Amino acid sequence: MTTTQKTDFLVYDRAVGMTVMEGKGFYYPVDTIAGKDDRLYVINRSKEETVRGIRVTMCDLDGGYYGNFGTYGFGGGQLVWPACGAVDSRGRFFVSDERLHRISAFDPAGNYLFHWGRAGSDEGELDTPSGIAFDGEDNIYVADAYNNRVQKFTAEGEFVLVIGADGPGAVSLPWGLATDGQDNIYVADFGNDCIKKFSATGEFLAQFGEFGRGDGQFTKPASVAVDRDGYIYVADWGNERVQVLDPNGGFVTKVRGEGTISDWAANFLSINREEAAARATANLEMDIDFAIDDPHEESSHIEKYFWCPSSIRLDSRGYLYVTETNRHRIQVYRRG
Amino acid sequence: MLDNNIELIAHLLRRAGFGANRQELANYQSIGYEATVEELLYPREEQRLSEYLIRRFHPELSGMMGPLASGENWLYRMATTNAPLREKMTLFWHGIFATGYNKVIHGKALSDQTRMFRMHATGSFRTLLLELSRDPAMIIWLDNQDNHKDAINENYGRELLELFSMGAGNYSEQDIKECARAFTGWTIANREYMELRSQRDSDWPYGRISWHYEFHPDDHDEGEKEFLGERGNFNGEDIIDIICRQPATARFISRHLYSFFVADEPPVPEWPYTPPADQEAIDTLTQAYFDHDYNIGEMLRVLFNSDFFKADEARYRKVKSPVELVAGVLRLTGEFDRPRYEILERFSQASYMGQILNNPPSVEGWHTGTDWLNSGTLVERINFASKQIGDATKPGIGSMVERIATEMKESSSPDMLVDACLEEVGALSVDEDTRRVLVDFSARGSRGADRQHIADLLQMVGATQEFQRA
Numbered sequence: 065m066t067t068t069q070k071t072d073f074l075v076y077d078r079a080v081g082m083t084v085m086e087g088k089g090f091y092y093p094v095d096t097i098a099g100k101d102d103r104l105y106v107i108n109r110s111k112e113e114t115v116r117g118i119r120v121t122m123c124d125l126d127g128g129y130y131g132n133f134g135t136y137g138f139g140g141g142q143l144v145w146p147a148c149g150a151v152d153s154r155g156r157f158f159v160s161d162e163r164l165h166r167i168s169a170f171d172p173a174g175n176y177l178f179h180w181g182r183a184g185s186d187e188g189e190l191d192t193p194s195g196i197a198f199d200g201e202d203n204i205y206v207a208d209a210y211n212n213r214v215q216k217f218t219a220e221g222e223f224v225l226v227i228g229a230d231g232p233g234a235v236s237l238p239w240g241l242a243t244d245g246q247d248n249i250y251v252a253d254f255g256n257d258c259i260k261k262f263s264a265t266g267e268f269l270a271q272f273g274e275f276g277r278g279d280g281q282f283t284k285p286a287s288v289a290v291d292r293d294g295y296i297y298v299a300d301w302g303n304e305r306v307q308v309l310d311p312n313g314g315f316v317t318k319v320r321g322e323g324t325i326s327d328w329a330a331n332f333l334s335i336n337r338e339e340a341a342a343r344a345t346a347n348l349e350m351d352i353d354f355a356i357d358d359p360h361e362e363s364s365h366i367e368k369y370f371w372c373p374s375s376i377r378l379d380s381r382g383y384l385y386v387t388e389t390n391r392h393r394i395q396v397y398r399r400g
Numbered sequence: 401m402l403d404n405n406i407e408l409i410a411h412l413l414r415r416a417g418f419g420a421n422r423q424e425l426a427n428y429q430s431i432g433y434e435a436t437v438e439e440l441l442y443p444r445e446e447q448r449l450s451e452y453l454i455r456r457f458h459p460e461l462s463g464m465m466g467p468l469a470s471g472e473n474w475l476y477r478m479a480t481t482n483a484p485l486r487e488k489m490t491l492f493w494h495g496i497f498a499t500g501y502n503k504v505i506h507g508k509a510l511s512d513q514t515r516m517f518r519m520h521a522t523g524s525f526r527t528l529l530l531e532l533s534r535d536p537a538m539i540i541w542l543d544n545q546d547n548h549k550d551a552i553n554e555n556y557g558r559e560l561l562e563l564f565s566m567g568a569g570n571y572s573e574q575d576i577k578e579c580a581r582a583f584t585g586w587t588i589a590n591r592e593y594m595e596l597r598s599q600r601d602s603d604w605p606y607g608r609i610s611w612h613y614e615f616h617p618d619d620h621d622e623g624e625k626e627f628l629g630e631r632g633n634f635n636g637e638d639i640i641d642i643i644c645r646q647p648a649t650a651r652f653i654s655r656h657l658y659s660f661f662v663a664d665e666p667p668v669p670e671w672p673y674t675p676p677a678d679q680e681a682i683d684t685l686t687q688a689y690f691d692h693d694y695n696i697g698e699m700l701r702v703l704f705n706s707d708f709f710k711a712d713e714a715r716y717r718k719v720k721s722p723v724e725l726v727a728g729v730l731r732l733t734g735e736f737d738r739p740r741y742e743i744l745e746r747f748s749q750a751s752y753m754g755q756i757l758n759n760p761p762s763v764e765g766w767h768t769g770t771d772w773l774n775s776g777t778l779v780e781r782i783n784f785a786s787k788q789i790g791d792a793t794k795p796g797i798g799s800m801v802e803r804i805a806t807e808m809k810e811s812s813s814p815d816m817l818v819d820a821c822l823e824e825v826g827a828l829s830v831d832e833d834t835r836r837v838l839v840d841f842s843a844r845g846s847r848g849a850d851r852q853h854i855a856d857l858l859q860m861v862g863a864t865q866e867f868q869r870a
Contacts (some may be wrong), residue, residue, distance in 0.1 A: 082605040092459040111460030112744040113468055145457070145741060162457065163741045210738065234669070284452050302452060329605035337606070339596060341788075346590035346715070352612050355516070360455070360462075364610040365510060372455065372462060373609070390463035391606040 072400040073317040077161035079326040083392035088129045090392045091117035095148045098379030100155035107146045127327035141176030150196045160193040180221030195241035207238035233268025240287030243309030252285040272313035280315035287375045299376040304359035321370035410827035411715050412869040415661050416440050417484030418728040420786045437704045443483035457739035464507030465603045471757030472747045478727035479736050489521035492660050501542045503745045505598040509537040509611045510758040522697035528645045536588045536611035545587045552580040569672040570648035578625040582638045585620030594643045646701035654685035664769035671768035681708045716869040722753035734796030752780045782863045790859025800824040805849035814842035821857050830866045
């Protein structure tokens, strides 16, 4: 594995979004999916203290805002612990729910269609479904987190296959999933601090990385994406960074985040001038002696850094969306 | 000889931790009382629910934009740690250096303060006071960011002496002023922006930004000061050195430790007028303070191994604080072996009983002992404890019920079933009145392995006065 960093591989493009409990903005966003015409669906987890804030925000890369759908609740089309999303070939939007142990489907405009999923540990049952991803035939893979496996279903919820339940490819608390052009499956193996690759039939193919903070190492990876050339992008969540691997798993580059003021944030600051003036006097990138050695702590102080990058996704144009849960923002990158 | 009296060890775990179930007690019993004290003081490896898991499933317990998150995060620790004394001491310091969200309006800053208490909980009192004086949440809580070279703000200086170290009657008003002068220039970075965001409860545009300490030498009073009879060009660190040398400080901390771990003392404002219940115990702890260079852990070792702590009459004399009660129940139920949506509801129960972590009623902290109890809070306490402990769907309770059911036979008497239940929840001793009620209830059910009856009896145990006490 090479450790020479290709520093111009990823180029920062812009930030999207800002913190808003309701309406135009994000509130603890956990995933961003590019749907039909690259419309973005941003899943807002919110917090247990309030029933407000839980929603899916529809927007685009240029700051366009198209409203929200989904509210807190246990009924059809409602969400409690929304986790990850995916869009099928028809543009339908699917979202997993880690509290309700189910997958809900909406049409491209956000109208509720149906949901499926039953809590449990038997085949076809779910315990805390996290990452989801479609293959080229509209089968859906589900990271069945607390059952420590990935399951494959039809889009309507018919069980197909179990992956990664045991053997050398066994996964632990899997989080994000991705598929590539050959319908291979990539798993962000949170519990084992690595990325695992499986074939469409569930055969374990490869493991990338191991626990650590060095190049090509991971700490609690959250999400993975694969581009047309086979490059693998990882939200290295516990290290508060993004890493890129080549198709063989060789280290390519890493970025720590360079968030700037988004259009929505600029609008907020233009209206709230007292806060903008105070912000202008602040140094938000200062050197600090930290009490503990933890990138999470560093990110909590340095606003431009990723803070809890829970999701990494590509759109059809190759833009890379890094959803930062604790900064309520998406940092957008593209290939250099 | 190995002292492995299980009731004594259970007493220790109720005070130095949040109680222990039968299996945990058996483990401690195998090493004996003194070794258990050492294990509590210096845990070999702290295991608990991973912070990564909490952050993954509860983003708010990581980003901390609201008033409850820092406390919820802490409750997870209390409910799952195998280093319970560390959390208990963290709670002890929070009760003394009481800092509240209602003014700080920054959950992460409060969580950072909790982490600081945890790191220094059983170390040098001098180090702790120094870290406290540099703690951003404390700086904002007591306005030290407004303590300037040419216009002092006495708030922190006053409370440092009155509530945090020596107690009223041991210093003069002039000492407070000199103390405040020594802490001028101790502030937080980006003060203007951070203070404004706090005042506005602003999460915008990108969530909270952590605070950190900053010293401004140009705003620090470099002049000579006279403090507690000593003269010099003192800064805050020098002031803390002087404070730590005072016998009044040793007595103050000793009395706090006694009140928290042995028997309730009156509220701090009454201390100048009310002598300690056990002056000899305070003297013993005071001596330990000086013998061990202000080391709190060494004071605790003396305390836990003392006769005044081990005495029969010391047991069940303390009323558990709401957080102690809730954390203890959650440790028994084992419900939070993984992150669960319900943590907020469990955390909220402590607030219904009168205690919200990281939001005490004032800088004086909470009034403890029987002040926790009134007709409303007592009902909340009993309902919570009995409901949780009687719920066999919870993994910890289910295991207890199974163990008891396995041991009980048709020939087992109602007394035996009561004993088995009391043993499972932590070798609980009850008085005769309580026992009579429990045995009556026990006799009403079927003999042997009736799991529902066992769960119902456990529910009754959760409602006893002994379970509400430590």
